[in-house]
Amino acid sequence: MTIGLFIPCYINAIYPNVGVASYKLLKSFGLDVDYPIDQTCCGQPMANAGFESEAEKLAMQFEAKFKAYDYIVGPSASCVAFVRDNYGHLIKQHTCSSAAKVYDLCEFIHDIVKPASLKAKFPHKVSLQNSCHGVRLLHLSSASEINIPYYSKLRDLLSLVEGIEIVEPERADECCGFGGMFAIEENAVSVCMGQDKVKRHLATGAEYIVGADSSCLMHLEGVIKREESPIKTIHIAEILASEL
Known part of the structure; x- marks a missing residue:
């Protein structure tokens, strides 16, 4: 292929x-x-x-x-x-x-x-960031408003990484507030949603917020830097390719 x-x-x-x-x-x-x-x-x-x-x-x-x-x-x-x-x-x-x-x-x-293993090592605690498009359009994880069994393709892949600890924040699939044009047109609401999301990730005790959308991570990174919060953001690809 x-x-x-x-x-x-x-x-x-x-x-x-x-x-x-x-x-x-x-x-x-x-x-x-x-x-x-x-x-x-x-x-x-x-x-x-x-x-x-x-x-x-x-x-x-x-x-x-x-x-x-x-x-x-x-x-x-x-x-x-x-x-x-x-x-x-x-x-x-x-x-x-x-x-x-x-x-x-x-x-x-x-x-x-469908890999059975990965050449990846990341000895850190990470909190999963589910993006709205990923959850509800691409079905990368189960949506909380639908009565179906839990699943997360991001968690499945990260579970193949040596040394990693995976957690999820409260209200795991709630929007982070970015939303592209929404962050420009409704910037005050967008910022508040981002602040709430960062607080929930911080409450997990994670060192990193990991997700599949750099746009959402960029929004959260802005909140983190302004408030000098003790957590970082990282795209899942960077973890999965960490030893390559």
Whole structure:
């Protein structure tokens, strides 16, 4: 199988180590991984702000860059969910293949690769950060409002890491307050939600907040730095690729 590695624009600009870790992790499974060097934004910010025509142009470009691959894999639940759920109607003039074969990094490793072990070591206590897109659109974990048995694909993967201790905060799948445009349009509410989320993570005694969405982690990191809280954020890819 051939894999096109999709690195969202904000990860490329602000958290490049997440992109590097994602590449190393996928390669460690012996997979054929390629990174289209001139890829750009998937169009989510434009579409969420109401500029669908601009998002359509980026969707067409994304489709052209990734159509040759068997799978498209990216370390961002929100961007992957946008491609999967919206490209079908954004790309009106051509058949869209991207939506059917795009996967979040954790989803792909958990559901497709299905590793029995990992070459990873992280001797720290971590608190799971569930992003809204990851939980409710990609089903990376069970949603608390639905009466189904508990599961977490992030916890399953982290359990393969040597030395790690995994905990979850109270109200584990409640929004952190980022929400893209929401953080700009309702900034005061967004900050309060972020502060509440950080407090719940701190209450677990964890050293790190770990999640699959750098956007949510970025929001929490801002709260942590302003309040000088004794906890850090880290993308799950950086832990899973820690020994590579």
